[in-house]
Structures are given as structure tokens and as C-alpha cells.
Amino acid sequence: MGVQALFAELQQTPLATTIRENTVLFPGIESLHVLAVAFLVGSVAVVDLRLLGTRSLTRSIEELMAITLPWTWVAFATAVVTGCLLFTSNAVEYSQNVAFRAKLLVLALAGLNAAVFHSATCRGLKAWEYSLHTPPSVRVAGAVSLLCWVAIVALGRAIGFTSAL
Amino acid sequence: MAVTTSTSALEQLSTWLSHTAVSAHLQKCEWTIPAIQTVHILSIAAAISSAFLLDLRFLGLFAPGRPTYVIARRLQPWGTVALVSLAVSGGLLIVAEPSRSLTNVVFAVKLLILTAALLGNWVLKRGLRVDLHFWDREPARKLSKIIAIISLLLWSGVVLAGRLIAYVGA
Numbered sequence: 273m274g275v276q277a278l279f280a281e282l283q284q285t286p287l288a289t290t291i292r293e294n295t296v297l298f299p300g301i302e303s304l305h306v307l308a309v310a311f312l313v314g315s316v317a318v319v320d321l322r323l324l325g326t327r328s329l330t331r332s333i334e335e336l337m338a339i340t341l342p343w344t345w346v347a348f349a350t351a352v353v354t355g356c357l358l359f360t361s362n363a364v365e366y367s368q369n370v371a372f373r374a375k376l377l378v379l380a381l382a383g384l385n386a387a388v389f390h391s392a393t394c395r396g397l398k399a400w401e402y403s404l405h406t407p408p409s410v411r412v413a414g415a416v417s418l419l420c421w422v423a424i425v426a427l428g429r430a431i432g433f434t435s436a437l
Numbered sequence: 438m439a440v441t442t443s444t445s446a447l448e449q450l451s452t453w454l455s456h457t458a459v460s461a462h463l464q465k466c467e468w469t470i471p472a473i474q475t476v477h478i479l480s481i482a483a484a485i486s487s488a489f490l491l492d493l494r495f496l497g498l499f500a501p502g503r504p505t506y507v508i509a510r511r512l513q514p515w516g517t518v519a520l521v522s523l524a525v526s527g528g529l530l531i532v533a534e535p536s537r538s539l540t541n542v543v544f545a546v547k548l549l550i551l552t553a554a555l556l557g558n559w560v561l562k563r564g565l566r567v568d569l570h571f572w573d574r575e576p577a578r579k580l581s582k583i584i585a586i587i588s589l590l591l592w593s594g595v596v597l598a599g600r601l602i603a604y605v606g607a
Binding site: 299302303304306307309310311313314315317318339340343422425426429430432433 | 475478500
């Protein structure tokens, strides 16, 4: 069975049908998705701007991440759950939407960037975590993250204005 | 009767705006509106994140080791910039599609919730301006937590209502 057939079956499930056909459910979940993404982007930006060396300089990067990232994860989990529910309701169409595909691609890039930063770049943290001039690799990680999230918001908004491939 | 009059006034304003050159210009390219909406969403991200983090600080759920006034001062500029950006992008969106918002009941509700949310923020910051430790003492401490919870709900309401504008036909 191909992926498209799987998506076709997915959107025929009772859950997907309910979300699609209920007049309140889809807008409600979508509003929640926007709220979660907004807080997600804002809380990510708090850390990114610190990595770029422009904000929160009186606070160490480690401390800032420790207090901010738990909220980032709450927002991310909400965005993923609501996003999956929205996708389910119209899986075939979304999977063929150019903006949706691009959004997932940039999302993967943002994830990869964060993974590299936390596993590799972060290792030397003690050496520069209080420094006003963060190393280039750290600044690049912050800049890539910010750009990715701006693109994710733009592509997310574009889904509704774009058609299938 | 007053309601009827104000509605028709908004309808007239909406019709007039939709015939202006600026409105026509904004509608000419199909990507202009989603682009402005993206700026609007990014601005709301900055606005609600700074409001949320301050509320969470008052609730002791964010940066509990730091004094509240320090967090408030740090977030203040972002909130202000975001509000200006929201007003400009929101204003452009109204001019581009006046009937989508001006005569839409959800838009009116959104502005109402926004006003209440801003009032909550103002009260919290006013206390800090009176005395940096104003909210640290009882019973003000308890009150600040109640205001913070209401503020979290109100700011969420602003975003939810904002998205729902698209679903309520004018």
C-alpha cells in the first residue's frame, strides 16, 4: 500500500471525519495550533537571541535554557498534537500541498539544527556561557533557528493559500 | 437604535475602505495578504510570549530565582514593539479586506478581550512602578497570581478569536 492510500484511509477514520465535518472542531483545533505555535516561536526566540548575543546577557545560556525550554516543549507538544489532528482531517490534500511539504522540511531543518547545537556545540558551554561575544558556531545556531521558525510560520500561513502540486 | 446606526456606520466605512486605492493595491497580488498575516502572527508570537512569561513569573512557574521586576523590564520592550507591529499589520489587513473584520462580531470580541488583556498587564506593571516589591507582599501576592491567570486566559482568547475571524462570515 502506497503512502497516499494510507493517507486516504487515515482521513476516512471516524476521528478524521468528525474533525472535518464538525463546524466547531476544525476552527477550534486550528486556533489552538496557532496559539501553541505563537508561544513556541516566542520562547525559542528568547534563547536564540541570547545565542546571537543580543539579549539577556546578564544571564548564562545554560540558566536561560533551563527556565525557558520546558515551556518551549509544552508549546511544541501542543502544536504537534493539534497539527496532527488537523492533518488527519484532510491528509491526502495536505500531503500534496507544496507549502505544507516545505513547512515539514524546514521543521526538520530546525530540529536538526537544535539537535546539533544541544549535542555538539553545547559541549563547550562552560567556556563561553557567560561571554558577551558568543562563538560563531553558537551565533549561527541561533540565526538558523530564528530563520527556520519565521519560515515555518510563513509556510504554515501559506498552506491555506496554496493548492496541490 | 444606536446599535443599528453604529453597524451601518461600520458598513459604510467598510465599503468606503474597500474602494480606496490602498485597498485595491493590497489585493492586487495574491501573496500580499498572507505575507502581512505572517508578520501579524510573528508579532503576536512576541506579544503573547512576553505576556505569558511575565504571567508565568508571577505564578512562580518561570525564572522563580529572579525578581519579578527584572523579568518585567526585560520583556517590556518586546511587548511594546510587538503591539506597534500588530497595530500596523492589523491596520493594513483591515484596509485590504474591510468586510472581513470591521463588520465581524468575532473581531469586535477580539478587540474587547485585547483591551481587557492590556488592562491586566497595565495593572501588574503599575504595581511594580509604585514599588518594585509591591506584588511580593500579601495580600497583593495572591491578587497578582489571580490577575496572571486571567491574563493568560485573555491573551489566549485574543489569539483564538483572531483565528476564528476567518470562520465567521461577515
